[in-house]
Amino acid sequence: MKKIAIVGPGAIGRLFAGVLVSGGHRPVFVCRREEQAQAFLQDGLAFVNLAGEEHRLDVSAVTGDVPSDADAVLLTVKSYDTHTAAQKLPANIPVLSLQNGLGNGETLARHLDPTQLALGLTTHGATSDGNTQVHYKGAGQTVLGDWDLLPEKNSPAHWWAELFTSCGHAVTLSEDIRTEVWKKAMVNIGINPFTALHRKKNGELLDSPSLLRIMRLTVEEAEAIARGEGVHLTNSFDRVLDVCRQTSANTSSMLQDVLAGRRTEIESLCGVIESFGHKQGVKTPYNTAMLELVRAL
Numbered sequence: 001m002k003k004i005a006i007v008g009p010g011a012i013g014r015l016f017a018g019v020l021v022s023g024g025h026r027p028v029f030v031c032r033r034e035e036q037a038q039a040f041l042q043d044g045l046a047f048v049n050l051a052g053e054e055h056r057l058d059v060s061a062v063t064g065d066v067p068s069d070a071d072a073v074l075l076t077v078k079s080y081d082t083h084t085a086a087q088k089l090p091a092n093i094p095v096l097s098l099q100n101g102l103g104n105g106e107t108l109a110r111h112l113d114p115t116q117l118a119l120g121l122t123t124h125g126a127t128s129d130g131n132t133q134v135h136y137k138g139a140g141q142t143v144l145g146d147w148d149l150l151p152e153k154n155s156p157a158h159w160w161a162e163l164f165t166s167c168g169h170a171v172t173l174s175e176d177i178r179t180e181v182w183k184k185a186m187v188n189i190g191i192n193p194f195t196a197l198h199r200k201k202n203g204e205l206l207d208s209p210s211l212l213r214i215m216r217l218t219v220e221e222a223e224a225i226a227r228g229e230g231v232h233l234t235n236s237f238d239r240v241l242d243v244c245r246q247t248s249a250n251t252s253s254m255l256q257d258v259l260a261g262r263r264t265e266i267e268s269l270c271g272v273i274e275s276f277g278h279k280q281g282v283k284t285p286y287n288t289a290m291l292e293l294v295r296a297l
């Protein structure tokens, strides 16, 4: 049984806690609110599965630091909290970031031993309610890879892949996770701001030719900026359409943020594209428009 500390006890942290419990492990939520830690300890994790059935799962929870006997840390905070959360991560155990956005890996690699760092991207969808409930809304895929490519025996990504697979959660491994991060960012740039601005579920975007036109132009502009950074992506907009179909019932993480009155991750998506555009001397009118429109919500 592994003791996995989950820093970021929101929708995705709770979803993967459920995965770990089903494999016989005991996740420990590292909360920043005492009230939430107490609620997990008293009530457990209320996990609503894809069929809509709620199960109460036993979990541990603490506030403050990652417990010193944790075997590994799963980081599931929003990208704008990565820098703060990184300060409390132990440097000498495997850390997996399961986050959207550009720049999380770079921030974490500055604070941690990069050979312990793996990045993951997921299109599984979840929403959280209150302090302890999670609703698994849509099945997707999870891909993992090492920040520094390492031989299998030393690879944190292989370690995490074995752990999740043993819990019945299929993952794939990538030898180029940095490119996967860009690929996922293209998907999020093509979906998240549009769902947030128009209050639509992912699949509903497909019904509007006007939205699809602007989504395509925004993603193609971001793809060109990625090329300027040496990341050669093709067919990003086709992937956007695929993810809209596969996760049609999802409320995107950005729409969830807007509905809950929380800050969004637009800075680590369109904001980063605009900044790279400045550096490259290229204007990014579509990404800049999305950035400002979402900032203004």
Ligand SMILES: NC(=O)C1=CN([C@@H]2O[C@H](COP(=O)(O)OP(=O)(O)OC[C@H]3O[C@@H](n4cnc5c(N)ncnc54)[C@H](OP(=O)(O)O)[C@@H]3O)[C@@H](O)[C@H]2O)C=CC1
Residues within 6 Å of the ligand: 007, 008, 009, 010, 011, 012, 013, 030, 031, 032, 033, 076, 077, 078, 079, 081, 084, 085, 098, 099, 100, 101, 122, 123, 124, 125, 126, 127, 128, 251, 252, 253, 265
């Ligand atoms: N939800 C989804 O369907 C999907 C989400 N993602 C990505 O996964 C990542 C997590 O998203 P999601 O779970 O939806 O986000 P949530 O906002 O639901 O959860 C983030 C959690 O992080 C906590 N947190 C922030 N800073 C700290 C800190 N320093 N220490 C401990 N906890 C902290 C917050 O606590 P508090 O409640 O106290 O603010 C909150 O519980 C994002 O990058 C998102 O884009 C990817 C695919 C799908």
Ligand SMILES: CC(C)(CO)C(=O)C(=O)O
Residues within 6 Å of the ligand: 100, 122, 123, 124, 125, 187, 188, 191, 192, 202, 243, 247, 250, 251, 252, 253, 254
């Ligand atoms: C893939 C997608 C769009 C799934 O909803 C996601 O990553 C998100 O909601 O942030």
